[in-house]
Amino acid sequence: MFARVSQIAGVLAVAGALATPVAAKDxxxxxxxxxxxxxxxxxxxxxxxxxxxxxxxxxxxxxxxxxxxxxxxxxxxxxxxxxxxxxxxxxxxxxxxxxxxxxxxxxxxxxxxxxxxxxxxxxxxxxxxxxAAIGLLYNKDKAPKKPARWADLWDPAYKDHIVLTDLSNSYGLLGFLMLNKVKGGDIKNPDPGFDAVKGLLGSSVVVSTSPEMQQNFAQNDAWIAPYAQDYAYTLRKAGLPIEFVQGAEGTPxxxxxxxxxxxxxxxxxxxxxxxxxxxxxxxxxxxxxxxxxxxxxxxxxxxxxxxxxxxxxxxxxxxxRFDPVAVDAARASLVERWKKLIAR
The missing domain is CATH 3.40.190.10 (Periplasmic binding protein-like II)
Structure with a gap:
């Protein structure tokens, strides 16, 4: 009788354990x-x-x-x-x-x-x-010299070997805002930047995506481009001799x-x-x-x-850092103006 009671108690204990819910993880x-x-x-x-x-x-x-x-x-x-x-x-x-x-x-x-x-x-x-810092990417094997400033984009030494990025790309937008700042503009007054870029269009290539950036450095003899430090690493992993430089005027x-x-x-x-x-x-x-x-x-x-x-x-x-609220408010108009500029 004692053994049977013990057996029943054991079964009930097991059943109870099985019925106890397992605590869920946070x-x-x-x-x-x-x-x-x-x-x-x-x-x-x-x-x-x-x-x-x-x-x-x-x-x-x-x-x-x-x-x-x-x-x-x-x-x-x-x-x-x-x-x-x-x-x-x-x-x-x-x-x-x-x-x-x-x-x-x-x-x-x-x-x-x-x-x-x-x-x-x-x-x-x-x-x-x-x-993800934005600065200047340059081909250390082909560029005649290492850039030091954002203003170096207008150096004749780099003419016909410049890559600019479309403003629909965040890296491209920040790069443009920096060029605009260097030329004396701000988010409310992008005219200096657009005027300066207009002067570069005849000696540069405009791309929209990162793969296009890589293609230009790999195949189209690009020497210099405003872009991000993390992508410089991507290009190096692809076998390209690309380095990143912080422009002396600041690093967006x-x-x-x-x-x-x-x-x-x-x-x-x-x-x-x-x-x-x-x-x-x-x-x-x-x-x-x-x-x-x-x-x-x-x-x-x-x-x-x-x-x-x-x-x-x-x-x-x-x-x-450019004011993100101001940048977001200006983004659409800047992109539209950019499209008109490069379509000429």
């Missing part, structure tokens, strides 16, 4: 940008974070403009916990209450970030976790931000994810894999990588 929903970027994002951030904190991270591919549109549409019940932007949309998202403010002291890596990376926190924006850049979405229940976990993205180890990985510049001053890079990105106090001091 979950985050984030966006990434697809392609090679998303592959590296998973390798450096997403998968290590899931392993460290034993959580699930769902990734939805959504580029910045689409991500902002989704946040707006889902404002009452957003699906994202962390949203990444690369086009300045965090400024708009913060103003519209779509993202929540983060205090620097809530991030263990906050104290080590360069000032430009935390400047937006006071406005409710997320921190900058990586930078694409600032990649990680933002805390408002009205979500697991913001503490989301902050940990953002903080993880800011660690020196992760940022060294971005620099090594894609040649993005780190925003954490504690990041250590080997000499080869350090020479190919904007790295260190002195180099970072040259970074500048």
């Amino acid at each position: 979950k985050l929903v984030i966006n990434s940008y697809g392609g090679a970027y998303e592959q590296i994002h998973r390798k450096l951030v997403i998968e290590p974070f899931m392993k460290k904190y034993d959580v699930d991270v769902q990734v939805i591919t959504a580029y910045s403009a689409d991500a902002l549109a989704q946040l707006r549409a889902q404002k009452a019940a957003p699906q994202f916990d962390v949203i990444h932007f690369s086009g300045g949309q965090e400024v708009v998202a913060a103003r519209e209450g779509l993202i929540s403010a983060i205090k620097a002291e809530e991030l263990s890596n906050g104290k080590d970030l360069y000032p430009f990376a935390t400047e937006g926190l006071s406005r409710g924006e997320g921190p900058v976790h990586a930078v 850049a694409v600032y990649l931000t990680a933002n805390l979405v408002a009205n979500r229940p697991n913001q503490d976990l989301a902050k940990k994810f953002i903080d993880f993205s800011l660690s020196p180890e992760v940022q060294a990985g971005w620099a090594t894999e894609l040649r993005y510049s780190p925003t954490n001053k504690a990041t250590k890079l080997d000499d080869t990588v350090a020479k190919e990105v904007v790295y260190g106090e002195q180099a970072v001091s040259g970074l500048m």
